Amino acid sequence: MNTSIYKSTLLVLLAGVSLLAGIAKAEDGIVKNAYGDYVVTITDRNGVARRELFIPATKIDPAVRSLWHLSDKVITYRYRVHNGSLAKQHLNLFIVEPVTGLITTPPVISKQANRRDYVLTLIKASKNSIQNPSGGWDGDIIDIPAGFRLGWGNASQDPALPSGLAPGTGASGFGYQSADLPGIAIMELRGDVTYTDDTYSQYDDPEMIDMQTPVGDQYQQMQNNDFVPRYVAAAMIAVPVPFDAAVLLDRIRSQVATWPSKQLVDATFAAQLDRYLLASVDAYRLNNAKVGKEHIEAIRKMLEKEHHYLDKEDLDDEDNEEHKTATRFTIDRLAARVLDFDLKYVLKRMKKDDEGERERGDKEK
Amino acid sequence: MCVPNAPCPIDTTNPWTLNKTTKLCERTVAEVCTISHASGSPCVCDSGYEWDVGHTQCLPQETYNIAIDQDSVDLQPARAADKQADTFKWFRVKVTGNLNGVKANTPVTLRAEVTANSGGHQHDDTHRPKGYLYSDQANTSCDSVQPSACITGNTDGNGEFLFAFMASEVAGEHTVTATCDVCKSNKDDLTIKVAVTGLVSLDLTSPDYVLVGGTGTHPAGSNHYLMPEAKAVIEDLALRYREAFPNDPLLHLNDASLIEGGALDICTGNETTAGCVPYCTLQLNGKYTCSWSAPHEEHRRGKVIDVRANNVDPNAGNYATSIPKDNEERFTDIAFKMGIRLGFPHSQNSSNRHWHIKLLGVGQ
Numbered sequence: 001m002n003t004s005i006y007k008s009t010l011l012v013l014l015a016g017v018s019l020l021a022g023i024a025k026a027e028d029g030i031v032k033n034a035y036g037d038y039v040v041t042i043t044d045r046n047g048v049a050r051r052e053l054f055i056p057a058t059k060i061d062p063a064v065r066s067l068w069h070l071s072d073k074v075i076t077y078r079y080r081v082h083n084g085s086l087a088k089q090h091l092n093l094f095i096v097e098p099v100t101g102l103i104t105t106p107p108v109i110s111k112q113a114n115r116r117d118y119v120l121t122l123i124k125a126s127k128n129s130i131q132n133p134s135g136g137w138d139g140d141i142i143d144i145p146a147g148f149r150l151g152w153g154n155a156s157q158d159p160a161l162p163s164g165l166a167p168g169t170g171a172s173g174f175g176y177q178s179a180d181l182p183g184i185a186i187m188e189l190r191g192d193v194t195y196t197d198d199t200y201s202q203y204d205d206p207e208m209i210d211m212q213t214p215v216g217d218q219y220q221q222m223q224n225n226d227f228v229p230r231y232v233a234a235a236m237i238a239v240p241v242p243f244d245a246a247v248l249l250d251r252i253r254s255q256v257a258t259w260p261s262k263q264l265v266d267a268t269f270a271a272q273l274d275r276y277l278l279a280s281v282d283a284y285r286l287n288n289a290k291v292g293k294e295h296i297e298a299i300r301k302m303l304e305k306e307h308h309y310l311d312k313e314d315l316d317d318e319d320n321e322e323h324k325t326a327t328r329f330t331i332d333r334l335a336a337r338v339l340d341f342d343l344k345y346v347l348k349r350m351k352k353d354d355e356g357e358r359e360r361g362d363k364e365k
Numbered sequence: 366m367c368v369p370n371a372p373c374p375i376d377t378t379n380p381w382t383l384n385k386t387t388k389l390c391e392r393t394v395a396e397v398c399t400i401s402h403a404s405g406s407p408c409v410c411d412s413g414y415e416w417d418v419g420h421t422q423c424l425p426q427e428t429y430n431i432a433i434d435q436d437s438v439d440l441q442p443a444r445a446a447d448k449q450a451d452t453f454k455w456f457r458v459k460v461t462g463n464l465n466g467v468k469a470n471t472p473v474t475l476r477a478e479v480t481a482n483s484g485g486h487q488h489d490d491t492h493r494p495k496g497y498l499y500s501d502q503a504n505t506s507c508d509s510v511q512p513s514a515c516i517t518g519n520t521d522g523n524g525e526f527l528f529a530f531m532a533s534e535v536a537g538e539h540t541v542t543a544t545c546d547v548c549k550s551n552k553d554d555l556t557i558k559v560a561v562t563g564l565v566s567l568d569l570t571s572p573d574y575v576l577v578g579g580t581g582t583h584p585a586g587s588n589h590y591l592m593p594e595a596k597a598v599i600e601d602l603a604l605r606y607r608e609a610f611p612n613d614p615l616l617h618l619n620d621a622s623l624i625e626g627g628a629l630d631i632c633t634g635n636e637t638t639a640g641c642v643p644y645c646t647l648q649l650n651g652k653y654t655c656s657w658s659a660p661h662e663e664h665r666r667g668k669v670i671d672v673r674a675n676n677v678d679p680n681a682g683n684y685a686t687s688i689p690k691d692n693e694e695r696f697t698d699i700a701f702k703m704g705i706r707l708g709f710p711h712s713q714n715s716s717n718r719h720w721h722i723k724l725l726g727v728g729q
Binding site: 154206207 | 444573663695704
């Protein structure tokens, strides 16, 4: 074979390399149309431009209230979800993660058990222990490495009919119980997307879309991020057994340390919180409960200064006008409520332990 | 020339002398010329020696060896790796002589072959991709069907020939053989396993799902390989679906990946464009066979599986074993809660309608 043939071979090879590297064709791209949907164009290996329509599930206007209260070491968490009147889709699906310390019936068995038995337990626990409002909502427990993901969905039997919360409506009663204290988690909410036959006929089969291209990557990202996020309170701080205030405060401190990056607290205020939390941890470690308590009270005062009525009622999460006027921007109100609740819990437990010890001491006398 | 009964060759600088006892031409150095005066047979150099260019003396014989710097490597199929760097590797071939060391500027040939029916493909033909050989030192190809599967070129001043092997999209066992003309019978083989490793098969029988989609080229039992974590996801999804709809058919799971991943070249025989050349051939009906091409763009790494969902064509045989229309939204809800992002079904409005499930949130 002569040199020119070999050169053509190299060209074929290099073309292959280009394909592997996912070189985008000039006409490839993602364009938003007048309806807020996206037309994805990716040229396939035969040189044919393939088009797919992506309707985002983010045409919702969600507002979520987190409610929780403590009763005998069990914390009941509830969410009230509202889909704003400007939404263009029904809100029919949302998940929250991570959630830990779930209290269920039957109790969740060890992950080390047979996988199928484990998942069956989760399914049964979902049916018995995840609270749903009326109107066709289903709650599910999914295991994830960091604990559990809880999801609520509303499915209609006719895919052509929208399901879930219509624009301007809401529902409460999404809930669960946990032994763990609240932290701040992200809730991902989705709208109901309906594709019509007309949609299908105008676009190509997704089977033909080559995702291993720059535009394909972009498209994949869009699919993965196809939700509206909201911060919520969720069970995620385990209470040590036996109770140890220093350990629990250290866990609370770790949770608070994640907040600046979530823009829930400004860096200066976060540094102040951390100093007091650390001092409190150290005090409890040295069995100096009095000083530990003083530091906790100092933090609570700081929070109260930023947001009024934090300690009035755990179930009250309404951002009413009075609350809003008292809201400062050093720390998000939900984050302040969560931290205040967690710190109050530590104080309550310490008080109970003190009383218990005194009682035991009296009896011994 | 050293011929029977002839006098010893004339060499004024290092003269030959006839040993009266052994009847051999001898010189002061180690070279020995055997002259069989008695039998009259031709004069030959002893083993390990050869005539010089002028055929005037026996010199120690030079033998050449060709060697690739590695015996075996593992690569991943193209378009099935996290990093492109995992799909190719550079190698060094060296030609050396036993006397003068490296052999510069000598022609070498590298040929790639692929073992038939390897990589989970129960089919084979001349168009099966053998991988791509590439070298800056190469100047010709030696394979007319797949030019990049065989290259020749000359060693450099160090007696070396640097080449790369790039995996094709198809998994399988490959052998690259290096040869050179002066190396006589010497050759060296490099074994390259092109595979996505660590894939495991779904259980052939399960209370929660039914496997479908085996074909003659990729028989039942060979098309449901997944990464272990992806396997756990589809098993969970199937179980959750079954629990949600205990009276309906189980999920029917179609193609996932082959045992070693890579292109899952389902063949419909309906390709009408030549984009698959050279891995397809034009048939008399004007269509191209699509063997070794990959209509399944994303079934290469054990992270994707298809779930039968023909609820649009009641006349098709798979209608009764598909996800019914009434169950579909609950099915997609469960999937989303599990972290699976579904777009809309593939092959919509046809009996092949199915959910293409990216079990770990990404394609491939």
